[in-house]
Amino acid sequence: MIGVSGATARYRTAITELPLRARVVEQLEGAIVVVDGAPGWPARSRVALQGRASALLIAHPVAVDDDELAALEAAAGSVPVVLDRPWLRADLVADAAAPRAGVDAARPVTVDTVAIPGELGAMVRESLGWLRMLAGGELELRAAAAVPHGLLALLEEPVSGRAATLTASTLVGRGGARLRAQAVGETRLEIDLDAATDARSVDVSTAEGTLRRPRRRESSARVALRRAIDAISRGDGTGDLRAFRHDAALAASVFSAG
Template sequence: MTGTRVRADLEPYRVAMAELPERAVSVAGRAGAVVVVDGTGEWWRDAEAAFHDGAAAVVVARPSGAPAEALDVLEARASVAPIILERPLLRHDAVVAVADALPRTLRPGALTVECHAPADALAEALRDAIGWARVLAGRPLGHRAGTLAGGSGLALLESEARAAVSVVAATQPGAPRLGRLRITALAETVVEVDDDGGDLVIATTDASGRRTLPRRFERPERVALRRAVEAVRRVRRVADLAELRHDAVLAGQILHRSRP
């Protein structure tokens, strides 16, 4: 099997390519390749430039915040070419593992979201925490009410299935660099997601007892690259960008537009 062409200048992704020798082959050009872009700075411009150069797919490593209009442009691209996002506190393989482990009828009546991070990481950490709430609720979420003062916020979200989602977010200088989050879904099966800056623990509790899901040892860069290669080979659409926008809009409403 011929490996998919990959252009990656970031060292962690070069390592990931070395770990996938039969799936990915390093190339210098962008045309027809999976192109990895750095998520710091104006990554949406770099992603658009990669597509302009003929990229078959783009992987964004740890995307920072992006303007809504920039995401609009990229969403049009995502309809014909995969855009894979490496979100450090919302690992795709962990999301899949949770979906496989939970009953299809989870339907939590309430969820709680707690998020603490250094000031410069709070928006991204809260965005990923909301992403977990969306995953566990099984439906998109909407903003209902909130307050924000002194770097701390309280908010009430609600899922389309009418599940209440309470959110506590605060800056914390001593938190891990990526932030710390905890999400609890209350249903017949209780689900707890606890991520201490990349050290992820997921547990479920039901009538038979409490179980902890196996830890994920595959590095997030390898997960993202593997997904991109698979999406290109199978011409598979991914929802990463739409999900990012959903989560980022809610995080922005909590941190910037909440009102007493």
């Protein structure tokens, strides 16, 4: 059993749901330290590392300067860093990753997203994370353009040459944020995340029909906490920081170009 320090209400609930694996502690040393992902989180993370944390769990991280992220990545070394990104949940990514081999590399992967006012930047970043996963590697921006209430972007995975397209807009009127991703080929993947209805679906379609992956009932906090515990048990990192750096830098480029 491992201690968890700095847990807010969401993570305390997750701890109670994992009674044989985690417990609340006060000290940083040897613990998974939950770090608020509000501005300044890399500095707070370095304080936890100085306190000899066994792992870091960053809750809903916002975009920060890339130099700060690079410094944190260097400071963390082999200490696992898990990012809790509710719009890019690791369990849903795993559900979508398994059948990706059947996706036609000649066809673009696409994401359409709608953000609530003030959250377009964050939704673009998370959408780019989905495109990165579906395209099979880090992306490069080819073109971007502003449209009323949003933007369009064309990207490419340079190794395979697979195209990726993003359409993002800000919600006008009532409703909630939504993200829909698709990859088409012999196997078609469709991911639908809807804040208004709390829908989270991954559909896999083949010639035999459509299979909807079982709905994931865990909270994103519990998923992230389990990942941190598992990373400590394995003794390796997660790659979350590198992925976040890629997505955040690419989102900044999209907005600059558009």
